[in-house]
Amino acid sequence: MADSRKFTHPPTLEDFAAIAERALCDIPPELSSLIEGVALRVDDFPDEDTVSEMELESPFDLLGLYSGVPFGEKTMALGGQPDMIFLYRRPILDYWCDSGEDLTHVIKHVLIHEIGHHYGLSDADMEELESQAGH
Numbered sequence: 558m559a560d561s562r563k564f565t566h567p568p569t570l571e572d573f574a575a576i577a578e579r580a581l582c583d584i585p586p587e588l589s590s591l592i593e594g595v596a597l598r599v600d601d602f603p604d605e606d607t608v609s610e611m612e613l614e615s616p617f618d619l620l621g622l623y624s625g626v627p628f629g630e631k632t633m634a635l636g637g638q639p640d641m642i643f644l645y646r647r648p649i650l651d652y653w654c655d656s657g658e659d660l661t662h663v664i665k666h667v668l669i670h671e672i673g674h675h676y677g678l679s680d681a682d683m684e685e686l687e688s689q690a691g692h
Contacts, residue, residue, distance in 0.1 A: 568660070573646045574599045580665040585689045588672045595625065595640040601647045617648045621667040623675035642671055 568576065577597055581589075602608075602616040613619055625640025644667060653663050666687060673683040 567650055568646075570599050570601070570646060573644070573649075573664075576661055577644055577664050577668070580661050581668055583665060584669055584672070585686045588669060588686060591676055592640070592642070592672055595623075595642055597642050597644070599644045599646055602645055603643070616645070617651055620645055620648050620652060621671045623671040625675070642668065644668070 574597070577599060581597060603611075603613070603619050603622065607613075607619070607622065608616050611619065622643045622645075623640070624638070624643060644664065649660075649663060649667060653660050656663065669683055669687055673686065678686075
């Protein structure tokens with residue numbers, strides 16, 4: 558498995574996904590219980606539709622996105638797209654290079670914030686959850 562501290566070249570999509578899966582295992586139980594069955598996907602950038610819908614100036618402006626319906630708002634109807642957390646490798650790598658933080662820490666931060674924003678948590682709530690997650 559890839560270790561985010563050992564890269565001499567940018568991690569591949571597969572390396573990045575492995576780091577993200579490990580980071581996801583370390584998020585606080587309050588959040589992990591909300592995303593049971595949610596898929597994790599790593600892409601280099603958000604797609605053109607997402608960039609347009611979110612009115613981004615650049616695809617580098619978005620680190621991650623939670624796509625789906627919060628558990629309390631789900632209906633029994635079948636069909637539709639599964640809930641998914643997108644992580645965007647290139648914007649996260651740029652942030653990582655600029656910040657000097659550990660890559661796993663950055664990825665965990667993005668995961669916590671995407672889940673938290675999706676479920677309506679405040680920034681203060683997410684900061685508390687991050688401190689519990691060892692940030």
